[in-house]
Amino acid sequence: MANIFLSKSDLESLFWNITEKCIGLDPTLQENASKVRLSWPTDGAPGWKITDDIIFVRINDYDDPITKQRDIQSAPIDDNTTILSQEYTRALEISWSLYGPNSWDNSFLLKNNLYLQSIHDQMANSNIYIVPNISAPIRMPELFSAKWWEHTTMNARFYEYVKIDSTSNFITTPVISTTQRTL
Numbered sequence: 001m002a003n004i005f006l007s008k009s010d011l012e013s014l015f016w017n018i019t020e021k022c023i024g025l026d027p028t029l030q031e032n033a034s035k036v037r038l039s040w041p042t043d044g045a046p047g048w049k050i051t052d053d054i055i056f057v058r059i060n061d062y063d064d065p066i067t068k069q070r071d072i073q074s075a076p077i078d079d080n081t082t083i084l085s086q087e088y089t090r091a092l093e094i095s096w097s098l099y100g101p102n103s104w105d106n107s108f109l110l111k112n113n114l115y116l117q118s119i120h121d122q123m124a125n126s127n128i129y130i131v132p133n134i135s136a137p138i139r140m141p142e143l144f145s146a147k148w149w150e151h152t153t154m155n156a157r158f159y160e161y162v163k164i165d166s167t168s169n170f171i172t173t174p175v176i177s178t179t180q181r182t183l
Contacts, residue, residue: 004163005090006126011059012038014126015094019057021122022113023106050149053100062157064091074168082168090160092128095153098137103152107137111154127161 006014016036017027025032036055040047048054061067071087098106111134113119123129137154 002163003165004127004161006128006160008059010126011092012057014123014128015057015059018114018119018122019055019096019110021119022110022116023055024109048099050147051101053098053102053106055099055106056097058095058097060093060095062091062093064157066159067091076170077167080170082170084166084168086162086164088162090162092158092160093155094158095155098152098154099149101150103150104137104139107139107152107154111137111156114156123158129159131157131159133157 016038019036020027020032025035035053036057038057040056066089069088072084074082074084076082096107096110098104098110100106114130114134115132120130134156135154137152139150139152141148142151143149
């Protein structure tokens, strides 16, 4: 009995690594550690310089008809217990908010490199598969402190294979009760 799905932390780690690879950063170098981020600064915005290239990665489930289709099977383990197995496809949407003077170029690299075989293989090892209809990046500079900050956003969708197993006990002794009514 083994569940197959990625936790929020697992998904963040996977897409953090993929993002760094897609834009050409070496994830093992300390200088690249804060260029791809999974959360926004808590001390106010922005938490970086106008000349810094920063990418925020946000992961969400999205409502897709394929997620409503479930393959549910049960199999007895012994005389008292059965295993219930659910398999389905989970739909994910990854949003990237890219800031900095190279945000537009980095979105181009990100979008194109998501289709590389090496990236596909890395995702497939985690049962994640790209929906090959990536939306075009949108460049929308933001005004902050009387300066225009370069900002580009991009979204892509992915499917994840999920399997959840649980056990349940059989009813071995039925309980029957009756209620007498008086008229």
